[in-house]
Structure formats: C-alpha cells, structure tokens
Amino acid sequence: PSANVGVVGLAVMGSNLARNLASREGNTVAVLNRSRGRTDDLLAEHPEAGFVGTFSYDEFAAALTVPRTAIIMVQAGAGTDAVIDELVRVFEPGDIIVDGGNALFTDTRRREAAVRATGINFVGMGVSGGEEGALLGPSLMPGGSDESWTTLGPILRSIAAIAEGEPCVTHVGHDGAGHFVKMVHNGIEYADMQLIAEAYDLIRRGTGKSPAEIAEIFAEWNRGELESYLIEITAEVLRQVDAETGRPLVDVILDQAGAKGTGAWTVQTALDLGVPVSGIAEATFARSLSSHPEQRSVSGSLPGPSATVAATGADADLFIEDVRLALFASKIVAYSQGFGEIRAGAAQYGWNIDLGAVSRIWRGGCIIRAQFLNRIADAYAQTPDLTVLLTAPYFVEALQRAQDAWRRIVQNAAATGIPAPAFSSSLAYYDGLRADRLPAALIQGQRDFFGAHTYRRIDKDGTFHTNWSGDRTEAPATSSH
Numbered sequence: 354p355s356a357n358v359g360v361v362g363l364a365v366m367g368s369n370l371a372r373n374l375a376s377r378e379g380n381t382v383a384v385l386n387r388s389r390g391r392t393d394d395l396l397a398e399h400p401e402a403g404f405v406g407t408f409s410y411d412e413f414a415a416a417l418t419v420p421r422t423a424i425i426m427v428q429a430g431a432g433t434d435a436v437i438d439e440l441v442r443v444f445e446p447g448d449i450i451v452d453g454g455n456a457l458f459t460d461t462r463r464r465e466a467a468v469r470a471t472g473i474n475f476v477g478m479g480v481s482g483g484e485e486g487a488l489l490g491p492s493l494m495p496g497g498s499d500e501s502w503t504t505l506g507p508i509l510r511s512i513a514a515i516a517e518g519e520p521c522v523t524h525v526g527h528d529g530a531g532h533f534v535k536m537v538h539n540g541i542e543y544a545d546m547q548l549i550a551e552a553y554d555l556i557r558r559g560t561g562k563s564p565a566e567i568a569e570i571f572a573e574w575n576r577g578e579l580e581s582y583l584i585e586i587t588a589e590v591l592r593q594v595d596a597e598t599g600r601p602l603v604d605v606i607l608d609q610a611g612a613k614g615t616g617a618w619t620v621q622t623a624l625d626l627g628v629p630v631s632g633i634a635e636a637t638f639a640r641s642l643s644s645h646p647e648q649r650s651v652s653g654s655l656p657g658p659s660a661t662v663a664a665t666g667a668d669a670d671l672f673i674e675d676v677r678l679a680l681f682a683s684k685i686v687a688y689s690q691g692f693g694e695i696r697a698g699a700a701q702y703g704w705n706i707d708l709g710a711v712s713r714i715w716r717g718g719c720i721i722r723a724q725f726l727n728r729i730a731d732a733y734a735q736t737p738d739l740t741v742l743l744t745a746p747y748f749v750e751a752l753q754r755a756q757d758a759w760r761r762i763v764q765n766a767a768a769t770g771i772p773a774p775a776f777s778s779s780l781a782y783y784d785g786l787r788a789d790r791l792p793a794a795l796i797q798g799q800r801d802f803f804g805a806h807t808y809r810r811i812d813k814d815g816t817f818h819t820n821w822s823g824d825r826t827e828a829p830a831t832s833s834h
C-alpha cells in the first residue's frame with residue numbers, strides 16, 4: 354500500500370478534494386468511483402496528482418496504509434449507507450471512514466454508532482466552500498472520535514483554508530457534532546443570503562437604483578464591517594448583464610429560490626431543541642414562499658399600501674446607509690441565533706463544542722466567511738460560555754449604533770409594502786430579548802384557563818392554578834404541566 358488517504362466518489366466535490374489532498378506535501382491519494390469512467394478521466398486529466406486509481410473496494414483498501422483513511426464524497430442519502438457498508442466490509446478495526454457529504458446529523462449519529470460497533474471509526478465531516486473551496490481550501494467541520502482525530506488532524510489541516518494563519522478545521526465534537534455545526538452553518542448561510550436579498554430589494558424599490566448601481570453599493574459595503582464572501586459575490590451577480598437580452602441578469606433569473614434542505618433541517622432541529630432561530634426560519638420560509646407560483650399568482654389581486662415613498666438624492670444616501678445598518682444588525686441576530694442553536698445542540702447531545710473555535714474555522718474557506726467572525730471569536734475568547742452571543746460588548750455597541758436605522762427600515766418596509774421578513778423578525782427577536790416583561794404571562798393565564806396548565810408567580814415558589822370555572826380563587830397546584 355502506498356496511499357495515506359483515499360477518496361470515494363469523484364463528482365466535482367470529490368475530485369476537487371482529492372486533487373487538493375494530492376497537492377499537499379506527504380499525501381498520496383487513492384481514488385475510487387462507482388463508475389470506472391470517471392476515475393479513468395481523473396487519472397488522465399491530472400497526472401500531476403499521482404493518484405492511485407482503484408476500481409473495487411478491495412483494491413481501494415489494499416492501496417491504503419494502516420490506519421486506512423477514506424473520505425466519502427457522494428450525494429448525502431442512501432448512497433452514503435451503501436458506500437459505508439462496502440468500506441466496513443474491506444476495512445479493519447482502527448481504520449477511519451469519513452463522510453464529507455451534507456448528511457443530517459441524526460443520520461451521522463446512527464451511522465457512527467453502527468460503524469463503531471465494528472471497531473472502525475466513523476467521522477461525519479461538514480465541508481463548506483463549494484467546488485472551489487474543495488480544491489483550494491475548504492472550511493472543515495469533522496466530528497467523530499478522538500482516536501480518529503489523531504490521524505485525521507494533520508491530513509485535514511494540510512488541505513483546509515487558512516485564515517489569520519490558522520487552518521480552518523477543528524475537531525468539533527463526537528459523533529454527529531461536525532454535521533450539526535455544518536447544518537447550522539447552512540442555516541446562517543440562508544439567513545445571510547435572505548438579508549442581503551432584502552437589502553437589495555429595499556434599495557432597488559426604495560431608491561430606483563439599477564442593479565449595476567446597487568452592485569457598486571455592495572462593493573463599497575464590502576470594504577467595511579460587512580466585508581464577507583456573500584456581499585462580494587452579490588456585487589458580482591448584480592453587475593452581470595444577460596448576453597441574450599442585454600438586461601441585468603438578476604432581472605431575467607426566475608425569482609423562485611431552490612433549497613436542498615439543510616436550512617429546513619436547521620429550523621426543524623431548533624424547534625425540537627426549543628431554541629428561537631427566527632431569522633433563519635424566516636429566510637427558509639421566504640424561499641418556500643418564492644417557490645410557490647400557484648400561491649403567488651394572486652399578486653395584483655391583493656391590495657397594497659397607499660404609501661410608495663421613494664427616496665431620492667441625499668435622502669437616498671441616508672436610506673441606503675440605514676439599510677446597511679439594518680443589514681448589519683440583523684446579521685448579528687442571525688449569527689447569535691445560530692450559535693445559540695449550536696450551544697443547545699451541544700448540551701442536548703453531550704458534545705463539548707468550543708464555540709470560539711467554530712467561529713475561527715468559519716473565517717476562511719466557507720460560504721459565510723466574513724470579517725465579522727473575528728468579532729465573534731473575540732467575544733468567545735472573552736467569555737467562552739456566553740449565553741447569548743449578541744450580548745457581547747462589541748455587538749451591543751454595534752446594535753446601539755444600528756438600531757434607530759434598523760427600526761426606520763422595518764417601518765419603511767411595512768409602510769411601503771416591501772417584504773422584509775428577515776429584517777423585521779430579527780428586530781422583533783431583539784426587542785423580545787430586551788423586554789422586561791413579555792406577554793407570555795398572559796399566555797400562561799390563558800393556558801391555565803382552558804387547560805389547567807398552571808403557572809408560576811413572580812413573588813413566590815411553586816406552581817399555581819386559578820379555579821377559573823368556579824370561585825376564581827388561586828390554589829397551589831399539585832402537578833405542573
């Protein structure tokens with residue numbers, strides 16, 4: 354055997370990851386694909402990589418040095434289970450199987466338990482950064498055992514993106530922790546993208562600027578505190594002109610957003626954990642609303658507001674600056690909610706996740722990479738067990754600075770009938786956090802009224818029930834619901 358690592362699944366992500374591995378000092382990479390043709394092509398197109406081409410699982414296992422390490426790069430789903438079964442058949446205790454697909458973390462937990470029973474290590478690993486990231490340096494989020502990390506760590510560090518001199522990879526936690534964190538990464542990605550889209554829509558409809566002009570605004574924003582990959586590519590997309598029609602490309606793209614499900618998983622999991630990720634949820638639902646033309650066909654028949662305030666001249670500049678601040682504040686909420694979900698997941702599943710390390714490995718390689726993640730890293734460096742990220746001093750200061758603008762933008766959107774679900778729900782969440790008293794007290798009263806669900810009091814311990822259907826006196830409750 355001559356290869357220290359292998360890749361199974363040679364579609365674009367797999368081939369690129371294999372080429373990345375092969376390009377690093379000390380790695381020899383064995384490759385395997387279900388159909389032989391793709392392997393032959395890869396070997397022919399990239400002789401410089403020195404790949405060890407294999408054409409069966411037995412050959413693949415024989416090509417790998419012990420402990421054997423295989424990274425599976427196939428579309429998440431049943432295909433992953435089939436590949437795992439084959440690898441378990443040809444591998445031995447102590448070997449390592451890594452799943453680099455976007456698997457649901459509960460599937461990863463199931464697979465990890467099953468594979469561990471054979472003595473083989475199973476690592477679910479989040480991989481972010483798309484095709485280019487896979488080739489040049491992704492952000493990597495491996496879970497799995499400590500034993501597997503000993504072997505995997507150096508290999509993964511060699512291929513990860515580098516941010517501020519550090520490779521963007523950390524051992525996130527045991528079993529499904531890596532895929533959990535990747536899932537939340539994607540949820541934040543959904544929120545970030547929706548917020549940017551709302552900002553674009555507000556500026557376009559509020560000031561009448563063209564996509565090309567708005568591209569320049571985003572390019573300008575990318576030189577400040579909003580600096581990030583998603584803002585950068587937004588400027589590129591808005592600048593693009595359609596060759597066929599000569600119109601801005603964004604105007605000829607069908608306005609129905611796709612989704613492969615990871616945003617929905619983030620929201621479903623948050624509901625199970627009972628953590629509010631309202632910004633991420635709105636972003637996910639905004640995609641669903643967009644992609645239901647049969648529901649949207651009522652457009653035109655539903656009445657809109659009388660106000661259509663268009664900002665011009667100096668007003669336009671003030672409005673645009675307000676949008677920028679609203680975007681920044683809402684983005685703080687999205688990340689704060691996402692990190693809150695990771696914190697809750699870690700508590701629920703017993704993962705020891707270092708939130709500061711997560712923020713650091715997202716600074717490079719991944720889709721949500723942003724300048725801003727340095728501030729999150731600082732916040733966790735100061736207070737590692739911070740309950741709510743946005744209460745860190747830097748974010749409090751930023752929210753203080755942004756909040757009047759944020760409120761004006763949400764008001765303006767509501768008054769002029771421009772949908773800004775992520776902006777407004779983020780603000781509502783923020784005000785919910787700030788409130789001294791929430792009307793949840795009334796909800797408890799209602800629950801006690803119709804279902805004797807009981808309530809607690811602010812002035813003494815215990816649970817209580819009011820005899821609503823009788824004399825309306827209060828008595829200590831025997832059991833709480």
Ligand code: 6PG
Pocket residue numbers: 455480481482483539542611612613614615616719720
């Ligand atoms: C990444 C991305 C990527 C993800 C798509 C899915 O981190 O590189 O998150 O892994 O598959 O972005 O997004 P959709 O649900 O929008 O297809």
